[in-house]
Amino acid sequence: MKIDLKKSVSPFSKKEKYSRFIWNIVWYLVSPLPRPASSLRIKLLRLFGSKIGKDCLIEPGVKIWIPWNLILDDFVAIGRQTEIYNYGVVSIGSMTVISQYSYLCTGSHNYSHPYMPLIWDNIVIGSECWIAAGTWIMPGVKIGDGAVIGARSLVTRDIPDWSVCAGHPCKPLKERKILNIDIID
């Protein structure tokens, strides 16, 4: 045997484990509440260390692993059933929408090490992005301002600003252009 999981140890302190235990109970109770409970969810996230701007929306069923590793700017919307698996810090810029069933995955294992230790890397999502439903974002990824990620993409690499991207793995398809509002209205 080359791998020995018996020697794998938790990287978390007792205090962190205790805080996460309390957090899990709190979130278990408020996460399923309907949409108008978003402001209650945000209050509790702030109480446990999240930095959250004004006018954000956290829909029902969102799962957040470590509240003190979450930074949201103003007017961020997180769709239902999205999971923020944030051993690393997840930060999201203003006016960004994360649609339902997305998965922001900061955690991984060092599979070259015989004890398979837990490792993680931060995820940074810019402002004015749209992460469409069912998207999966890998550890360490940086998504530029204004990027659009197509539904159910797997984002393994950094994404350029104001690009429309999709696929498994996710690749830039075209530039995102915003219509002049005078023309549309």
Place this chain on the structure above:
Amino acid sequence: MKIDLKKSVSPFSKKEKYSRFIWNIVWYLVSPLPRPASSLRIKLLRLFGSKIGKDCLIEPGVKIWIPWNLILDDFVAIGRQTEIYNYGVVSIGSMTVISQYSYLCTGSHNYSHPYMPLIWDNIVIGSECWIAAGTWIMPGVKIGDGAVIGARSLVTRDIPDWSVCAGHPCKPLKERKILNIDIID
């Protein structure tokens, strides 16, 4: 800032919002009930405006957003945890099976518009199809009669009749041929 979500407005009337509120409560109660409750689920869907043929099956955990935008022909089976996100109309032909964890997604956002308005397009699935588990179907897609879609495909374009298709994005792989029953039995 190019994007201004503050100016995004709901496209739904008060009456639609009220009907959907009542529907959500009703469905919350009957959706998790076990398989034999399928006939009760179908009765309630019809009461809220779905057009459903005879001998259909709606398994536990199926989520349907707008019941009056659902049309099922005879003998359609919808597998557990499938989500029908039907701002647009979803219509499914007879003898078609949708397997578990599929996602029929009619909704999107116009990401070229600074207010990111909700948009949608209908999904049409033919008769005698099999949509295998975990498949995701995009807005506006038309799936031909007799098509087979492999597990966890992402269907972004129309699918020809009697074809076997799979992938991310989903592409035709071969023709679907049905064995002569005299030979098999």
Place this chain on the structure above:
Amino acid sequence: MKIDLKKSVSPFSKKEKYSRFIWNIVWYLVSPLPRPASSLRIKLLRLFGSKIGKDCLIEPGVKIWIPWNLILDDFVAIGRQTEIYNYGVVSIGSMTVISQYSYLCTGSHNYSHPYMPLIWDNIVIGSECWIAAGTWIMPGVKIGDGAVIGARSLVTRDIPDWSVCAGHPCKPLKERKILNIDIID
């Protein structure tokens, strides 16, 4: 019409159906219990016919269809919300980790037959593997010892020993090498 689902019959005996009915009730009660309930879950799985080695971990929310079709060697970990859809036998070697939201799918339909009968094929996962989160494994697949499968892959074919693989469909990317522990510590 070429397809006639009315003539599709269940391949399961009354005894199997009854055992699965009881199993579903039992598992419905113990599956959502928190992590320390893993040992209770393992006791119940063994009672219903699973063969499970020592020091295994079954996280909350794991779904197992047919307990008597599950074989785990020592020190196997199954992450939360993983579904083991085991009409066929699923066997997993020692020191292997299956991360959250994976789907081990042994079931399919013979779509060339007009009655679309349920068919299945076994899944064999070797020792010392890591199946990362959100992976989907198709019927009949054999994953070699020490293989790493990247997050959200779709595994449609056999995977060689000690390879790192990913994608939709999943393909080998490189050899997996394990660091000499003297160097790291």
